[in-house]
Amino acid sequence: MQKRISVMSNSGGVGKTTLAINLAYQLSRLGKTVALFGCDPNGSLTLFCGLDDPPDDQTLDVVLRPDFKGAYPLFSAWPDRIKGVDCCLGGLVLSKTAIRLVNETRGENLLADKLEDYPLPHDVLIFDCPGTIEQMHTIALAASTHAILTIKPEDKDVDALAKLIEWFYEKRDALRLKPTPEILGLVPNGFKDRAMHRDNLGTGSDPKRVSLYDIMEHLGINVFPDIKDQAHIANAGANGLPLGIFRPGEGANAIYTQIAETISKEN
Amino acid sequence: MPRRDLNQMFAPATAAVEKSEEIASLKAEIEALKTQNGQENFQEIPVNGITSLRLPEGMGQPRKYFDPVKLEQLKTSIEKHGVLEPILVRPASDGLYETVSGERRWRCCKEINKPTILASIKPLNDTDALEVALIATIHSEEVSTIEETDSVLSLMKLYLNIKGDQRDKKIKSLLESAKNFKQTGYGDIEQTTVDLVEATLGSFGFKLGSFVSNRLPLLDMAEPILEAVRTGTLSPTNALLINRAPVEHHKYLIQVGEEATKHELRQRISEIKSSSKPVNNSRIIEIPLRERIHEQYRIVRQTTTWKKIHGNPKLKKRMEQINTLLKEILTDLG
Numbered sequence: 001m002q003k004r005i006s007v008m009s010n011s012g013g014v015g016k017t018t019l020a021i022n023l024a025y026q027l028s029r030l031g032k033t034v035a036l037f038g039c040d041p042n043g044s045l046t047l048f049c050g051l052d053d054p055p056d057d058q059t060l061d062v063v064l065r066p067d068f069k070g071a072y073p074l075f076s077a078w079p080d081r082i083k084g085v086d087c088c089l090g091g092l093v094l095s096k097t098a099i100r101l102v103n104e105t106r107g108e109n110l111l112a113d114k115l116e117d118y119p120l121p122h123d124v125l126i127f128d129c130p131g132t133i134e135q136m137h138t139i140a141l142a143a144s145t146h147a148i149l150t151i152k153p154e155d156k157d158v159d160a161l162a163k164l165i166e167w168f169y170e171k172r173d174a175l176r177l178k179p180t181p182e183i184l185g186l187v188p189n190g191f192k193d194r195a196m197h198r199d200n201l202g203t204g205s206d207p208k209r210v211s212l213y214d215i216m217e218h219l220g221i222n223v224f225p226d227i228k229d230q231a232h233i234a235n236a237g238a239n240g241l242p243l244g245i246f247r248p249g250e251g252a253n254a255i256y257t258q259i260a261e262t263i264s265k266e267n
Numbered sequence: 268m269p270r271r272d273l274n275q276m277f278a279p280a281t282a283a284v285e286k287s288e289e290i291a292s293l294k295a296e297i298e299a300l301k302t303q304n305g306q307e308n309f310q311e312i313p314v315n316g317i318t319s320l321r322l323p324e325g326m327g328q329p330r331k332y333f334d335p336v337k338l339e340q341l342k343t344s345i346e347k348h349g350v351l352e353p354i355l356v357r358p359a360s361d362g363l364y365e366t367v368s369g370e371r372r373w374r375c376c377k378e379i380n381k382p383t384i385l386a387s388i389k390p391l392n393d394t395d396a397l398e399v400a401l402i403a404t405i406h407s408e409e410v411s412t413i414e415e416t417d418s419v420l421s422l423m424k425l426y427l428n429i430k431g432d433q434r435d436k437k438i439k440s441l442l443e444s445a446k447n448f449k450q451t452g453y454g455d456i457e458q459t460t461v462d463l464v465e466a467t468l469g470s471f472g473f474k475l476g477s478f479v480s481n482r483l484p485l486l487d488m489a490e491p492i493l494e495a496v497r498t499g500t501l502s503p504t505n506a507l508l509i510n511r512a513p514v515e516h517h518k519y520l521i522q523v524g525e526e527a528t529k530h531e532l533r534q535r536i537s538e539i540k541s542s543s544k545p546v547n548n549s550r551i552i553e554i555p556l557r558e559r560i561h562e563q564y565r566i567v568r569q570t571t572t573w574k575k576i577h578g579n580p581k582l583k584k585r586m587e588q589i590n591t592l593l594k595e596i597l598t599d600l601g
Binding site for chain 2: 155158159162163165166167168169170172173180200208210211212214215217218219220
């Protein structure tokens with residue numbers, strides 16, 4: 001079965017797009033074909049894949065129109081390096097799309113409906129969601145089989161994550177989705193060795209302090225190994241490349257691979 | 268402003284997850300009811316197709332000890348009148364049924380070669396099965412205070428999601444914190460946790476304070492003894508007797524206690540105590556010095572023991588001597 005993964009967070013700049021493109025790259029190395037969907041009006045996926053800003057009629061917006069008949073506007077990512085990663089890009093036009101969908105019949109289910117009517121051949125679809133909960137999150141969730149959450153271990157991000165999880169379960173049940181999307185795991189990102197981050201990840205000085213791991217264990221949500229903050233990851237993105245191409249020797253690649261393996265195994 | 272506690276941050280998220288799971292389980296239950304097509308839920312199932320409840324390692328187990336005398340009585344009753352109340356089983360993946368409630372009745376039927384037994388079949392996941400089994404144990408009239416206490420604690424571990432090697436320690440210290448919190452209003456514990464603890468205890472007629480002071484100490488037995496009770500080889504009565512005997516004889520006495528009646532065991536213990544040499548040397552396994560010291564010290568530190576020592580000038584002086592001796596040893600080590 002095709003896996004459809006929403007990469008979500010409830011705060012900006014925590015590494016969603018970075019995670020999305022690196023997972024796409026590692027999945028393709030595992031022999032999977034991947035379609036990346038840029039659901040963010042900021043169009044960061046375009047930049048991170050080294051592509052040019054598309055015209056509005058070649059973005060996700062056209063897929064979410066009632067007259068869409070299956071001609072997905074797909075662009076290949078890193079075609080000189082790998083095969084099998086295609087992108088359906090977002091952009092500023094999506095801010096209008098979201099407003100339009102409010103009045104559309106089954107607006108929240110529109111992406112899910114289109115993917116059902118005009119299925120893509122890819123093994124994995126990855127939806128790169130915007131930074132805070134909005135309409136595009138609901139549309140992506142309705143189309144997803146799984147979600148991966150990512151945060152920086154800052155208190156404000158942790159607090160926002162709590163709200164995202166609450167939203168996820170309530171929305172999931174309200175939309176009566178089948179199959180019910182599950183949270184595949186949480187990826188702590190941009191870990192810096194300082195007190196607040198250590199506390200939140202459970203390596204702080206107070207052993208009694210409740211950590212994210214404790215909470216996630218209680219909620220039954222898997223936590224992947226944390227990815228340390230480092231310039232190479234940001235530089236790779238700015239150069240429009242996944243870390244695996246930009247710096248194949250970096251340790252974080254092993255974590256991306258691990259998550260990619262989890263995705264390809266998960267049923 | 269202090270930093271916000273993560274538990275507090277995640278309280279609504281936790282509620283949302285729990286609600287979602289609750290809805291899912293209610294749906295499953297309705298689905299299960301539908302498939303039964305309104306048929307009577309009780310069935311005669313083959314006694315040989317049943318086994319004890321099997322749960323994953325580390326989840327805790329419902330009680331295992333069954334008094335042989337009581338089992339005999341029950342057997343006689345079943346031979347005469349049959350099983351009066353259906354047992355509760357769950358279907359397992361290997362085609363067997365596992366007892367959730369009514370293990371004693373099932374065992375008796377097996378021993379008197381009854382071919383079938385009346386059972387209610389209910390699909391239960393591990394957590395629910397353990398919960399039902401524990402509640403059934405606590406409500407049983409046959410249950411000893413140790414087993415009852417143990418089962419209540421297991422139930423609380425389940426509700427509070429306390430897992431891992433240290434789970435026994437964790438739940439005990441949590442209950443103590445809850446009691447202190449209740450008395451003083453201070454402590455490193457959430458009000459919601461205290462409420463949950465009190466509600467759980469209350470549903471079995473316990474008060475938090477008296478449960479902590481009167482019931483918890485029952486489980487302060489040496490680990491091998493408690494283990495033997497939990498696996499069902501040793502009766503709770505014999506366990507209490509052994510726990511009062513000198514620690515170096517525990518291992519031997521556990522072996523004796525598995526077969527012996529309370530009376531026989533008591534006799535054996537007094538024989539051991541009166542003779543300077545152990546009765547049966549060959550069966551005593553030497554416990555390492557480190558363990559022996561640790562065990563004695565563990566007892567000494569217990570509040571009740573320590574109060575006695577503290578109130579007795581002679582004993583207190585001897586404890587001072589031990590302290591000095593230990594200090595000297597450590598100084599010699601450099």
